[in-house]
Amino acid sequence: MTVEQQLAAGIAALDLALPAGAEATLLDYLALLDKWNRVYNLTAVREVERMVGHHLLDSLAAVPFFQGGCSDLIRVLDVGSGGGLPGIPLAIARPQLQVTLIDSIAKKTAFLLQAKAELGLANLNVVTGRVEDYLPEPGFDVITSRAFSDLKEFVTLTRHLLRPAGRWLAMKGLIPHEEIASLPDWVRVSANHSLVVPGLEASRHLIILEPV
DSSP: OOHHHHHHHHHHHHTOOOOTTHHHHHHHHHHHHHHHHHHHOOOSOOOHHHHIIIIIIHHHTTGGGGOOSSSSOEEEEEETOTTTTTHHHHHHHOTTEEEEEEESOHHHHHHHHHHHHHHTOTTEEEEESOGGGOOOSSOEEEEEESSSOOHHHHHHHHGGGEEEEEEEEEEESSOOHHHHHTOOTTEEEEEEEEEOOTTOOSOEEEEEEEEO
């Protein structure tokens, strides 16, 4: 099965409706990630065929949980974005979202800026810096991460960035019971969704947290 067939089959299995041209843009992003990864070590996954499931489909599986019930622009922050996951697939799949990617490593944000330019993602913003020092105005409706830190550190370092009524969406493997138990008392787990990622045998969960 080709990379194109893998992606198309995975999107169909996720029952995900994407905008016109989104699949082609996702494949262009995958090609960029593969090219830059050879020099910049953006991901430990080296084979482009494995990147489809481990990166693209894994990120896309969480897309339905970023939908807003209102027509207002939803601002999303992807913390420790690295190679742009899940933020870039999210921005491609849902152009109505305003997605900001932040990472403290300049070589990674150099790639993210190149990807933004080459893919023509007007709804994407890239920031180089530590999230605890980031002070934008206004804050974010959703703060997400895929491999940033444990839950306690994730919510503590980003608390100042969350708008009132906002929420955190943390992408995890196995359910992190110990991390949940150590959460501060000003945050609670409001939902825990098991994600089924086509072609990926590993356990995946989306932990949704809200301020108390």
